[in-house]
Amino acid sequence: xxxxxxxxxxxxxxxxxxxxxxxxxxxxxxxxxxxxxxxxxxxxxxxxxxxxxxxxxxxxxxxxxxxxxxxxxxxxxxxxxxxxxxxxxxxxxxxxxxxxxxxxxxxxxxxxxxxxxxxxxxxxxxxxxxxxxxxxxxxxxxxxxxxxxxxxxxxxxxxxxxxxxxxxxxxxxxxxxxxxxxxxxxxxxxxxxxxxxxxxxxxxxxxxxxxxxxxxxxxxxxxxxxxxxxxxxxxxxxxxxxxxxxxxxxxxxxxxxxxxxxxxxxxxxxxxxxxxxxxxxxxxxxxxxxxxxxxxxxxxxxxxxxxxxxxxxx
Amino acid sequence: xxxxxxxxxxxxxxxxxxxxxxxxxxxxxxxxxxxxxxxxxxxxxxxxxxxxxxxxxxxxxxxxxxxxxxxxxxxxxxxxxxxxxxxxxxxxxxxxxxxxxxxxxxxxxxxxxxxxxxxxxxxxxxxxxxxxxxxxxxxxxxxxxxxxxxxxxxxxxxxxxxxxxxxxxxxxxxxxxxxxxxxxxxxxxxxxxxxxxxxxxxxxxxxxxxxxxxxxxxxxxxxxxxxxxxxxxxxxxxxxxxxxxxxxxxxxxxxxxxxxxxxxxxxxxxxxxxxxxxxxxxxxxxxxxxxxxxxxxxxxxxxxxxxxxxxxxxxxxxxxxxxxxxxxxxxxxxxxxxxxxxxxxxxxxxxxxxxxxxxxxxxxxxxxxxxxxxxxxxxxxxxxxxxxxxxxxxxxxxxxxxxxxxxxxxxxxxxxxxxxxxxxxxxxxxxxxxxxxxxxxxxxxxxxxxxxxxxxxxxxxxxxxxxxxxxxxxxxxxxxxxxxxxxxxxxxxxxxxxxxxxxxxxxxxxxxxxxxxxxxxxxxxxxxxxxxxxxxxxxxxxxxxxxxxxxxxxxxxxxxxxxxxxxxxxxxxxxxxxxxxxxxxxxxxxxxxxxxxxxxxxxxxxxxxxx
Numbered sequence: 001x002x003x004x005x006x007x008x009x010x011x012x013x014x015x016x017x018x019x020x021x022x023x024x025x026x027x028x029x030x031x032x033x034x035x036x037x038x039x040x041x042x043x044x045x046x047x048x049x050x051x052x053x054x055x056x057x058x059x060x061x062x063x064x065x066x067x068x069x070x071x072x073x074x075x076x077x078x079x080x081x082x083x084x085x086x087x088x089x090x091x092x093x094x095x096x097x098x099x100x101x102x103x104x105x106x107x108x109x110x111x112x113x114x115x116x117x118x119x120x121x122x123x124x125x126x127x128x129x130x131x132x133x134x135x136x137x138x139x140x141x142x143x144x145x146x147x148x149x150x151x152x153x154x155x156x157x158x159x160x161x162x163x164x165x166x167x168x169x170x171x172x173x174x175x176x177x178x179x180x181x182x183x184x185x186x187x188x189x190x191x192x193x194x195x196x197x198x199x200x201x202x203x204x205x206x207x208x209x210x211x212x213x214x215x216x217x218x219x220x221x222x223x224x225x226x227x228x229x230x231x232x233x234x235x236x237x238x239x240x241x242x243x244x245x246x247x248x249x250x251x252x253x254x255x256x257x258x259x260x261x262x263x264x265x266x267x268x269x270x271x272x273x274x275x276x277x278x279x280x281x282x283x284x285x286x287x288x289x290x291x292x293x294x295x296x297x298x299x300x301x302x303x304x305x306x307x308x309x310x311x312x313x314x
Numbered sequence: 315x316x317x318x319x320x321x322x323x324x325x326x327x328x329x330x331x332x333x334x335x336x337x338x339x340x341x342x343x344x345x346x347x348x349x350x351x352x353x354x355x356x357x358x359x360x361x362x363x364x365x366x367x368x369x370x371x372x373x374x375x376x377x378x379x380x381x382x383x384x385x386x387x388x389x390x391x392x393x394x395x396x397x398x399x400x401x402x403x404x405x406x407x408x409x410x411x412x413x414x415x416x417x418x419x420x421x422x423x424x425x426x427x428x429x430x431x432x433x434x435x436x437x438x439x440x441x442x443x444x445x446x447x448x449x450x451x452x453x454x455x456x457x458x459x460x461x462x463x464x465x466x467x468x469x470x471x472x473x474x475x476x477x478x479x480x481x482x483x484x485x486x487x488x489x490x491x492x493x494x495x496x497x498x499x500x501x502x503x504x505x506x507x508x509x510x511x512x513x514x515x516x517x518x519x520x521x522x523x524x525x526x527x528x529x530x531x532x533x534x535x536x537x538x539x540x541x542x543x544x545x546x547x548x549x550x551x552x553x554x555x556x557x558x559x560x561x562x563x564x565x566x567x568x569x570x571x572x573x574x575x576x577x578x579x580x581x582x583x584x585x586x587x588x589x590x591x592x593x594x595x596x597x598x599x600x601x602x603x604x605x606x607x608x609x610x611x612x613x614x615x616x617x618x619x620x621x622x623x624x625x626x627x628x629x630x631x632x633x634x635x636x637x638x639x640x641x642x643x644x645x646x647x648x649x650x651x652x653x654x655x656x657x658x659x660x661x662x663x664x665x666x667x668x669x670x671x672x673x674x675x676x677x678x679x680x681x682x683x684x685x686x687x688x689x690x691x692x693x694x695x696x697x698x699x700x701x702x703x704x705x706x707x708x709x710x711x712x713x714x715x716x717x718x719x720x721x722x723x724x725x726x727x728x729x730x731x732x733x734x735x736x737x738x739x740x741x742x743x744x745x746x747x748x749x750x751x752x753x754x755x756x757x758x759x760x761x762x763x764x765x766x767x768x769x770x771x772x773x774x775x776x777x778x779x780x781x782x783x784x785x786x787x788x789x790x791x792x793x794x795x796x797x798x799x800x801x802x803x804x805x806x807x808x809x810x811x812x813x814x815x816x817x818x819x820x821x822x823x824x825x826x827x828x829x830x831x832x833x834x835x836x837x838x839x840x841x842x843x844x845x846x847x848x849x850x851x852x853x854x855x856x857x858x859x860x861x862x863x864x865x866x867x868x869x870x871x872x873x874x875x876x877x878x879x880x881x882x883x884x885x886x887x888x889x890x891x892x893x894x895x896x897x898x899x900x901x902x903x904x905x906x907x908x909x910x911x912x913x914x915x916x917x918x919x920x921x922x923x924x925x
Contacts, residue, residue, distance in 0.1 A: 095348035207349035
């Protein structure tokens, strides 16, 4: 199963995993997850009195033999687990070596593949939304590419079944990053749009001046089991540009003048750690799984060790 | 307000440099980053949110503290006085004689000595005092005792080097009187050591510190100059020149003779090291004028490369011999050159028509007004007491005096003589025990030679020294010669000219052409001009006549510019040139220099680590 994001070896190992949901699935569609709904499966759930019109096949004849009363056996309905992947596709994700956006798509592909393998429904929500073509025309975007991405975004809204994995990967590959993202708005809208809560994976650098708290709170409040993966470029963790700098924000265009030297590296790293620590504490306070990774981190380390240890999947 | 180191204001020139540094706009590198969020947080966290923070190891901080330490040290003006004992009074004697003009030190020995003396002024501690004496031809107190450094510095700057000889004795005498009875007093002499005899101070235990200046002694100089009639040809003039070489090598030069600035003769000469070469020029002269001799070779000392002398044409000397008959004396007088001799038995008037009068054992009725050679006659105005001695033994005579030049009294018995106590107007030339038999001197403007014995009562006329004495006496008593002697002076000495009638003023034309007008007191009978520090020919223009005189170094002690390591005070005492450093040597300059280096290191470090 060739694709640009994950190696066959990694895919093979990922196939062994299944997303672990702490709560029962609330989806209305059939799947392989236990749910509170009653339906047809092999898992016995309860008895109830027979009423006129019930299917005789589910009558417990053994019980009728002992008690001479008709009881109907009820089984748990197996439903699917909706998995929503919030993928930050803003301009800031295009930085780093390798690019943060590429790294995020690799994680999205892995999560999506695990979910699809478990017959779960996967929804990828790239944000910000694709701007009108007229805005991208000046940047050399062809109508074909634009339409292809538009179609891919549409297709990624709902993917199900392991057979869709290849298409899923292709659609992820078509996505591009650019523009200014509003993380809170994207998460809040994603929470509202979801018909059923499920597992939410947020892939972003969380470098939004407006913060992240309202968005994550909305997801948790909607009942999502939220996993946050913060992706930062190596350059953001340990800058390599020194001297008198005029820094231009890629998304807002804001300018920050700074005189930076090696002697201030430690102070900068303390600032970054403080920022990460605040985000981590916020997530821990709301039962959100939090991961942080440099875009240069080995993918296997994150997927096979950290996510597994945190019981995102198992 | 005074400044100890006004040159420090030159550092103000660095202020514009600093301003330029700040005028330079920082060129920032534009860089596109994913987000400035982290940078904003970084800047807000590193900016002071509290007035104090934990002190961290920072090399910039350490460098700035070191810089401050150096600055504070420099401002406190530390010094150490380890190499010289403290003195409460220092008498600085600055030698301003001609030899200090030598250029073996740059720019000259005098400037070097002055700079060294100025350093001692800088090093003067709070209450210590200093006196500045200028020792040239005359000693001048440039600054009396004071602790005020600005005044001392001004005094040293006001010192001027002259072309004259060193007369250190009066300066040392004055310094000695200043340091006498003073505790911790020192005399600091800044000189090259080319000084005359100082034996006067042999046993005075002077607290003298000798600061030697000078390095080498490459000098060829004129040390003697005289002009006379040529003994071989009375129509010609003979110019006698002595050229001495005080260099370590033989020296060659051209010796030029000029009469009234016109070149007459040029003669190449070679003078061996430490030798003197006598040179005689013969020249025709038909009017009074100035002979100038000049050495063309360049050497370390310029003032002794030229000398001038006024040459007046000889006029007949009119002599009146008043005698009862003395053939020896008469023949000796006639033998003297250029003498018009008249004889008489008695003198009844002032003999105004004669240049001088010889009274040979004849007391005059009226004493002459002019110069007199008095033999065995006594004027009671001349001496306090006169005694008679039978067969006096001659014990000493002064051949250094021009009257007794080449004259000897060996084997000259005298039958009897008048003897006098040496008067204060003259010197004794011939001594018997406790009495003087011959006196020469100047009483008022009258030159007198007095001899106590009748020459015919001795064997002197039979000796060869007698006609020599008479010739010398004619020279010395001739008023024209006396006048000639007055026309050559040492630089720095005053020029004196007797005025025959009242003058209102005089114009002095100095060497180089500068003129000075001097107002004279109408009652003055003498013109005195003192500003003769520079050697050369001076012309004094009076209402009726013009007088020319020359100031010449002609001093072998000055021409020998070899710097002396020791000053000889008499036979047994000597003062070695000091290696002593000035006291209270200030260190702030050194410290400030180190501070500047630290500042530059800090600047370099700051820029290195931000790049």
